[in-house]
Amino acid sequence: MALDNRRLTELADHDAFVHRHNGPDADEVQGMLETVGVDTLPSLIEKTVPPDIRLGRELALDGPRSEAEALDYLKHLARQNKVCKTYIGQGYHNTHLPAVIQRNVLENPGWYTAYTPYQPEIAQGRLEGLLNFQQMVMDLTGMELANASLLDEATAAAEAMALCKRANKKSKSQAFFVADDVLPQTLDVLRTRAYYFGFELVVAPAEDLAHTDVFGALLQYPGQSGQVRDLSSLLSQARDANIMTCVAADIMGLVLLKEPGALGADIVVGNTQRFGVPMGYGGPHAAFFATTDKLKRSVPGRIIGVSKDTHGNDALRMAMQTREQHIRREKATSNICTAQALLANIAGFYAVYHGQEGLHTIASRIHRLTTVLAEGLRQRGVHLAHDSWFDTLRLTDADAGKIHGRALTHDINLRYFEDGDIGVTLDETTTAADLSVLFDVLVGEEHDLSVPTLDEQVVAQGITGIPGECQRQSEFLTHPTFQRYRSETEMLRYLKRLENRDLSLTHSMIPLGSCTMKLNATSEMVPITWPEFANIHPFAPSDQAVGYQQMIDELAAFLVEITGYEHISMQPNSGAQGEYAGLVAIRRYQAAQGEGHRDICLIPSSAHGTNPASAAMAHMNVVVVECDDDGNIDLEDLRLKADKHRDSLSAIMLTYPSTHGVFEAGIREACRIVHDNGGQVYIDGANMNAQVGLTRPGDFGGDVSHLNLHKTFCIPHGGGGPGMGPIGVKSHLAPHVSNHVVTPIQGVETTAGAVSATAYGSASILPISWAYIKMMGARGLRQATELAILNANYIAKRLEAHYPILYKGTNGTVAHECIIDVRPLKASSGISEEDIAKRLMDYGFHAPTMSFPVPGTLMVEPTESESRYEIDRFCDAMIAIREEIANVEKGVWPADDNPLVKAPHTMADLMDAHWERAYSRELGAFPSQAAKAAKFWPAVNRVDNVFGDRNLICSCPSIDEYRD
Missing domain, CATH: 3.90.1150.10 (Aspartate Aminotransferase, domain 1)
Structure with missing residues (x-):
């Protein structure tokens, strides 16, 4: 072989990843062009993309970087994050993901590249995993039915609020009660959702519930500061007053606590993150939603059910049309389209792997360590806010300044309440040695507390933080699936057996229109399990997430250039959430301009069902715009309806290219018509894969778009989630995107409430899109x-x-x-x-x-x-x-x-x-x-x-x- 005499800089093949991501090689491209009947690729683009919207230049992004270079730089950013010992709690916890599940599910393309199981015959493995998840949730909550996951605990609570309203036929109230010990991020999301539903939120101590005129109520179990209380009398009083009740419960706590179903709850929601899913600076994590059988046809999201095949054999499928309520279009009360299937499967497998006995051991150990900590603090005269707890203590009258200083010295994160109290939450990763360090931090290093001695005292005296009436008496996870797979060998074979029943991108192309099932490159996936990304608490101090923030800022800058918008909000953690967040930003902007009365949303008849459902959730009235015989928006019908509603026109929701798969030549004119009549233009980003580098929605008339990172930008579908739906907005809308009560975002109105539980949605999967853009150039x-x-x-x-x-x-x-x-x-x-x-x-x-x-x-x-x-x-x-x-x-x-x-x-x-x-x-x-x-x-x-x-x-x- 002859020596290669090119310069060293020329030998660095930065285009290598581009060639690996893009399927057809040069010869294949030429042959395909001949079949299509054009000479060159630019000629095809000229015939396809209208000339008046073409970008006319290369995107102002760097050239492509190699996989090694991109990963080296991401590792550099990851090292800027600081993984501290975190006791913040507040709905997020350190956890141990069993290696057999990490390697064979989370890191396995057979699981993460599969599509939502709409075709059940080739999805029986995922469906069984999700059925396990539902059974786990039903067992632990004591409810009769559970769905196959929602996006996060906060949005699950918002869905519960909406369900209470539509299911409670006995109450005429427009008010919803929220106990004052509900997690603050949940209350933040509830405020946003309630405002556009026209609900009043009543926030008060849980004891006040029976004395309020409300249609529903949300209680936290245990409360955000750790208190465990018997909710049965409150729930009974609420039932007598025709109030439907929802309990937001800690999934690990329910291993030891009496199940909410036995207490009398109508709905139970929560987060399964602590069942083996890393915190990841906020997500993705699978929320759960459980309820009674009588409400089964109103449950939001997807439900996996048992049916029969043509030979009469049991077969699983996504049951009922509740799995996508947006089929009801503008009559919908939910726009749920994405679940967290991959994470729900991981949480379910965590329960399968540990079983009842293993979970009981983990939860008991967490509680016992918390009790040892409580007893030691009491002996040192530290005041605790409550006499009951599962894993969380709230210290009152503490010297927060000194404790904070000592915590920083030991690289420890605690929770600091506004009133000066200190919160400490333990988890399955906490050790006895950690308690010794915590005593140093909380009471000073001069103490003489001994963890083994305290533990002996706790055991000898039978000390517990769970009141007797709150202690769980019932069995759970009794099904053989949760008892059989104890050895890693058996678990490995079970996971492989399920994987073999599913078709994914590892087998063949998945040619789904509008769903963009493309390569999720291994190099893009590698960073999500790095500890510096996986183990950061979403509410950790900002100086511990410097690398995360830089990566997010860089990704936002990439997306700004790609879309032509001026600001990106990363908060929405699904495409449907992005739709809702974009419309809410429009409504906030118009209200700030004294035009809050604008509430008409024009939507083409061809639109995806989430569009009208999202508009309805934003308290908009939908007016349908017809399409012509060629599938294009009927511009004359648009003119007539925009003019008719010009005084109340809020927005139009367009998909581009159209839902019919065509670059409509009249897109600029459609945007102009709406703007001329006082409206804003929302452009659905579902088909952004046909625009990147050729045209930009922010250039041809868009005011806001959501971006499906799980489509165009390579985050894998995971068998039905995770997804991410950040929104790009023009500068006038930027102050009105979602803020966050726990981690405020600069440049956004402080009154702009959240749409998701964390400020940056599912932050741990953002490196995937960052790497894709960086390596493609x-x-x-x-x-x-x-x-x-x-x-x-x-x-x-x-x-x-x-x-x-x-x-x-x-x-x-x-x-x-x-x-x-x-x-x-x-x-x-x-x-x-x-x-x-x-x-x-x-x-x-x-x-x-x-x-x-x-x-x-x-x-x-x-x-x-x-x-x-x-x-x-x-x-x-x-x-x-x-x-x-x-x-x-x-x-x-x-x-x-x-x-x-x-x-x-x-x-x-x-x-x-x-x-x-x-x-x-x-x-x-x-x-x-x-x-x-x-x-x-x-x-x-x-x-x-x-x-x-x-x-x-x-x-x-x-x-x-x-x-x-």
């Missing part, structure tokens, strides 16, 4: 967008001879996704879009998006990460399926006996001794050479959705069924 980002558009047009061109392509732009191209119209085929053959979706599983693919935005269609988005080989494999499968449909049309196969309506085919089907079908077993299970070479087996046959809705079971199967 300006040129790489633009190329990614161009290739996403090329891949979509290539699919449209290859398939247009076999299926109608529903919408195209003025020059005959699509944007980054295309819509296949199945309705004519259904009319001629009886084969539906669902049949095609299920048949694709036999070919080894997840289905495209079904029946959105147009019923009876499939929306396909290939992303830039897929190579031509994989895209051709998908197109070949779709063409083969069209030939199968033709066989039904011609009568070769009966309408009720063909591989499409019988799909998907399982391994059990091949062993069926009574195979009597019109097609062969081989054709059913191995319809292509690719399927023969690398077969992914659906775990169950087609699941019966109707049966599951009518017979809702959202807990683990009974022990008898388990034995069978």
